[in-house]
Amino acid sequence: MAGQARDPQSLLREAAAIASLAPSIHNTQPWQWLVHEHDTELYADRTRQLLATDPDGRSLTLSCGVALQHAQVALRAAGYLPDVVRLPDPEDGDLLARVRLGGATAPSAECVRDYQSMLIRHMDRRPFADQPPSDEALRQLTAAADAGGAHLHLVRPEQVTTVTMAVGRAGELERAEPAYQRELHDWTHRDLDSGEGLPAGVLPEPAARRVPIRDFAPDQDAALPDEPELADRYARYAVLYGDRDDPAHWLRGGEALGSVLLTVVRLGLAVSPYSDPIEVLATRQLIAREVLAGLGAPYLVLRLGVASPEQPPRARTGRRPVADTVVPVPRD
Ligand SMILES: Cc1cc2nc3c(=O)[nH]c(=O)nc-3n(C[C@H](O)[C@H](O)[C@H](O)COP(=O)(O)O)c2cc1C
Numbered sequence: 001m002a003g004q005a006r007d008p009q010s011l012l013r014e015a016a017a018i019a020s021l022a023p024s025i026h027n028t029q030p031w032q033w034l035v036h037e038h039d040t041e042l043y044a045d046r047t048r049q050l051l052a053t054d055p056d057g058r059s060l061t062l063s064c065g066v067a068l069q070h071a072q073v074a075l076r077a078a079g080y081l082p083d084v085v086r087l088p089d090p091e092d093g094d095l096l097a098r099v100r101l102g103g104a105t106a107p108s109a110e111c112v113r114d115y116q117s118m119l120i121r122h123m124d125r126r127p128f129a130d131q132p133p134s135d136e137a138l139r140q141l142t143a144a145a146d147a148g149g150a151h152l153h154l155v156r157p158e159q160v161t162t163v164t165m166a167v168g169r170a171g172e173l174e175r176a177e178p179a180y181q182r183e184l185h186d187w188t189h190r191d192l193d194s195g196e197g198l199p200a201g202v203l204p205e206p207a208a209r210r211v212p213i214r215d216f217a218p219d220q221d222a223a224l225p226d227e228p229e230l231a232d233r234y235a236r237y238a239v240l241y242g243d244r245d246d247p248a249h250w251l252r253g254g255e256a257l258g259s260v261l262l263t264v265v266r267l268g269l270a271v272s273p274y275s276d277p278i279e280v281l282a283t284r285q286l287i288a289r290e291v292l293a294g295l296g297a298p299y300l301v302l303r304l305g306v307a308s309p310e311q312p313p314r315a316r317t318g319r320r321p322v323a324d325t326v327v328p329v330p331r332d
Contacts, residue, residue, distance in 0.1 A: 006078070013035045014074065015078070017326050019068070020326070021070060025053070025060065028049075028197075030049060041097070042096045058245075058278065061096070062251075062300060065250065068097050074118070076108075076111040087251070125203065125204045127209065130308075131305075131306045133236055133305060133306060138154055141267075141304070149256050150255075155291060160210065162290045169277075169283050169286075170280040171212070171214065192315055192318065193318065209232045210235065211232065235305040238301070240253060240298070268306075273300050
């Protein structure tokens with residue numbers, strides 16, 4: 001499959017197109033690829049930034065980082081080593097990466113499997129089965145984060161209440177913000193075939209959980225029983241973190257997240273993220289202090305577990321037309 005003799009521009013275009021399967025905050029897909037004859041440039045699309053929810057652009061940059069990791073997997077699977085320069089232009093922070101084809105290489109079995117995982121990966125917000133992920137699986141997930149350029153801290157059982165508190169407090173503060181509410185409403189009320197956002201069919205039925213997921217429908221009454229049994233009793237939680245809280249590290253954090261998510265698929269596990277406790281300064285600091293204990297800057301919380309066969313399936317999120325996000329630049 002080593003791919004000499006293929007036109008670099010078409011290979012780079014295919015890789016960028018596959019990268020659009022990457023996850024993104026509220027499925028905003030805040031990226032644009034300019035595909036030149038010999039390289040492709042990944043830009044942050046600031047018109048799609050959630051200015052109230054994600055004013056720093058942390059989640060936007062993490063999302064683009066996953067897209068960058070997916071593009072690299074696609075190039076390796078096509079038989080090329082990706083040659084990536086991150087943030088190549090000090091004058092333009094929105095140019096997140098420039099990618100060229102490095103040498104030809106036979107794709108490894110692992111890489112081909114990662115490529116296939118990209119095609120089926122999705123977030124699963126449904127309550128998990130009563131079965132914990134194995135210690136070995138969790139070890140492989142932390143190794144994937146390390147290899148990807150960031151780290152994963154497995155939340156210890158005695159730290160879960162802190163995560164629950166952080167999520168609860170972040171939700172209260174965000175729901176009190178009209179601009180946050182408007183963004184949430186905007187991105188959760190698009191048609192399923194619009195190819196963006198989180199239409200209702202994607203989101204799970206309300207459930208009482210140990211660590212509640214983001215309330216995507218705060219104007220609807222969840223109508224839960226008075227003393228419901230808590231779902232996700234066997235879920236494990238993890239914090240994706242890095243050495244610094246800046247765009248260069250968020251980009252690497254996104255690449256690490258991509259590796260973790262593809263490893264989740266390989267291990268047959270399920271995952272969904274929580275960015276709400278990171279979006280709010282006070283709860284981000286709480287997680288940094290009480291959960292990470294100074295290990296680094298938190299980027300995202302993950303809920304990890306085993307999918308329950310008893311839960312009804314949910315619709316998959318769509319994607320924007322590739323022509324909107326991958327723009328070939330004609331030769332001069
Ligand atoms: C940086 C980032 C933050 C996210 N935050 C949340 C979140 O707080 N709650 C949630 O349920 N999903 C969250 N998601 C998941 C996205 O909503 C999801 O990836 C997107 O809708 C695309 O769906 P898919 O991943 O199933 O393809 C986040 C994803 C990313 C990459």
